[in-house]
Amino acid sequence: MNLALEQLNLDNSYARLGEPFGSRLSPTPFAAPTRLVSFNPAVAQLLDLDPSQAQRPEMIRYLSGQSPWPGSDPVAMCYSGHQFGHYVPQLGDGRAILLTEVRNQRGEKWDLQLKGSGLTPYSRQGDGRAVLRSTIREYLCSEAMHGLGIPTTRALCILASDEEVYRESIESGAMLLRVAPSHIRFGSFEIHYYREQHDALRTLADYVITQHYPQFADHPQQYHALLREVVVRTARLIAQWQAVGFAHGVMNTDNMSILGLTLDYGPFGFMQSFEPGYICNHSDHTGRYAFDQQPSIGLWNLSCLAQALTPLVSVDEAKQCLADYEPVFVSHYYELMRRKLGFNTLDESAVTLINDFLALLQQDACDYTLTFRAMSQFNSSAQADNTSLRDRFISRLEFDRWAERYSARLRQENSNDADRALAMNAVNPKYILRNHLAQIAIDKASKHKDYNEIDRLLTLLQRPFDDQPEFDNYAAEPPDWAQHIEVSCSS
Ligand code: AMP
Numbered sequence: 001m002n003l004a005l006e007q008l009n010l011d012n013s014y015a016r017l018g019e020p021f022g023s024r025l026s027p028t029p030f031a032a033p034t035r036l037v038s039f040n041p042a043v044a045q046l047l048d049l050d051p052s053q054a055q056r057p058e059m060i061r062y063l064s065g066q067s068p069w070p071g072s073d074p075v076a077m078c079y080s081g082h083q084f085g086h087y088v089p090q091l092g093d094g095r096a097i098l099l100t101e102v103r104n105q106r107g108e109k110w111d112l113q114l115k116g117s118g119l120t121p122y123s124r125q126g127d128g129r130a131v132l133r134s135t136i137r138e139y140l141c142s143e144a145m146h147g148l149g150i151p152t153t154r155a156l157c158i159l160a161s162d163e164e165v166y167r168e169s170i171e172s173g174a175m176l177l178r179v180a181p182s183h184i185r186f187g188s189f190e191i192h193y194y195r196e197q198h199d200a201l202r203t204l205a206d207y208v209i210t211q212h213y214p215q216f217a218d219h220p221q222q223y224h225a226l227l228r229e230v231v232v233r234t235a236r237l238i239a240q241w242q243a244v245g246f247a248h249g250v251m252n253t254d255n256m257s258i259l260g261l262t263l264d265y266g267p268f269g270f271m272q273s274f275e276p277g278y279i280c281n282h283s284d285h286t287g288r289y290a291f292d293q294q295p296s297i298g299l300w301n302l303s304c305l306a307q308a309l310t311p312l313v314s315v316d317e318a319k320q321c322l323a324d325y326e327p328v329f330v331s332h333y334y335e336l337m338r339r340k341l342g343f344n345t346l347d348e349s350a351v352t353l354i355n356d357f358l359a360l361l362q363q364d365a366c367d368y369t370l371t372f373r374a375m376s377q378f379n380s381s382a383q384a385d386n387t388s389l390r391d392r393f394i395s396r397l398e399f400d401r402w403a404e405r406y407s408a409r410l411r412q413e414n415s416n417d418a419d420r421a422l423a424m425n426a427v428n429p430k431y432i433l434r435n436h437l438a439q440i441a442i443d444k445a446s447k448h449k450d451y452n453e454i455d456r457l458l459t460l461l462q463r464p465f466d467d468q469p470e471f472d473n474y475a476a477e478p479p480d481w482a483q484h485i486e487v488s489c490s491s
């Protein structure tokens, strides 16, 4: 289907829930002229939207709030959440508005959420705006995560203006049109629990089940089933983050999706030199959200959700659900790591080989992505020397000892090197969104209004596992200047 904007099948199911769940209001358009920076045709397709609509001035007018979008019922969503371990009773969309929902021909529902859309009742001290820099990072990273097969929100487009936005320095304002089946968070439930609005809590849980988990609608213990499913999805999501080396940076409960999506990209980072304690967020002084803390923080956040649902599920049921987290996480993580090293089966000796390989990467500060990608070239015949792989390590003797065990294991599995190389290249990405790649696109866009690099990265990262020889330099280790890029919460 290739529809015009006016022909999209709009729904406003969340807005219809009414008052306790948000505040109806329209976006505040930029005072300065607004232009389209980048448009993602792959997301247009999800909405049945004809990509040529991007050329129409009406698109910018509707999506940036300059003209009311006929049939939409915009609403800022209300939520609370635990930030860095502390409960904050009132958060909410402080700079975003759910414009409307689109139901496509396949029956899927997609939220269209405009981020950077001006002040809302939940803006607190903020200005309601987002800067072009952070908008580009979120736009590219969400598409990169999708390309990696990791559940995530996505984005249709970036709109920008010359309106000044004040952060550490003056930056230009931008808006991101975010697209996801839902933007409901753990914090969307917490707010009603702490306000003792148990009817609202039930209404929201029923809404989430009807819209997103219809398989539980007739379940005798539907809220228990819902919580268990969120536990499982979150465990699997974080296993995927760990396997690909993604650090979210701000895993507050208001940034945790009820659908198990990666949500709210801020100071995220992809692991480069392997360092389990990697902290991507420059403002996270205690390392609460360090890379290796993410699995346990996932559980901590789920326990906040479980507590918020205790008016609907018994404490015993909540505990049972939480008890599923660790086994689901561990088994999914090692399953992903099994594939990354190309083993046919997972047993204790494979797990030891995986852990010992990670220890080697850490000890020698090897690039996580590039080393795993290179491992597809491993020759498992008894006398092979694997020199080019060996040269990636400082402790070559330790690599040799590990490689001997790895090689023996592969031969024992009757592993075929060519087949294994193909399978490994399908799970070990060649391209990730390194900070310096995003930074180059940001600099070109902010200094010269040159947006080509954004589109180039978008296309590249949609196929991170494919060799794209024209982009070989995008798969290189970061240049020296990249060490000085600091990513904070400011966005
Ligand atoms: P975050 O850390 O980006 O997830 O944001 C936490 C909370 O602060 C959310 O409720 C946001 O809507 C709000 N917020 C962040 N930046 C701004 C801003 N510039 N203006 C208003 N609210 C903001």
Ligand code: MG
Pocket: 254, 255, 264
């Ligand atoms: Mg957030």
